[in-house]
Amino acid sequence: MQSHGRLWQEGIGDAIGFVAGGLLGFWLGQWVGLDVFEPGYSVASLGGIVLVGLGAGLGRRLMRNWRESRSQADDDASLGP
Numbered sequence: 001m002q003s004h005g006r007l008w009q010e011g012i013g014d015a016i017g018f019v020a021g022g023l024l025g026f027w028l029g030q031w032v033g034l035d036v037f038e039p040g041y042s043v044a045s046l047g048g049i050v051l052v053g054l055g056a057g058l059g060r061r062l063m064r065n066w067r068e069s070r071s072q073a074d075d076d077a078s079l080g081p
Contacts, residue, residue: 013063021059025051 026036029048036048 010067013067014060017059017061017063018056019059021062022052022056024059025053025055028055 029051034048
């Protein structure tokens with residue numbers, strides 16, 4: 001069973017990746033003219049929403065991959081010669 005500290009690290013890491021990715025998706029949408037906050041359900045609004053969602057999901061996934069690679073590197077180092 002995992003310790004509470006490990007679970008907190010996973011939760012905080014996922015949250016950071018999710019928010020950072022969502023913000024990057026939002027800024028990318030603003031840069032290409034896809035405004036999330038445009039009134040109604042226009043193509044620009046929906047495109048911006050899709051970019052924020054993709055960014056958030058990718059950010060979370062990248063954070064998990066990074067954390068897992070660090071965990072494996074720590075495990076490999078502890079085995080040592």
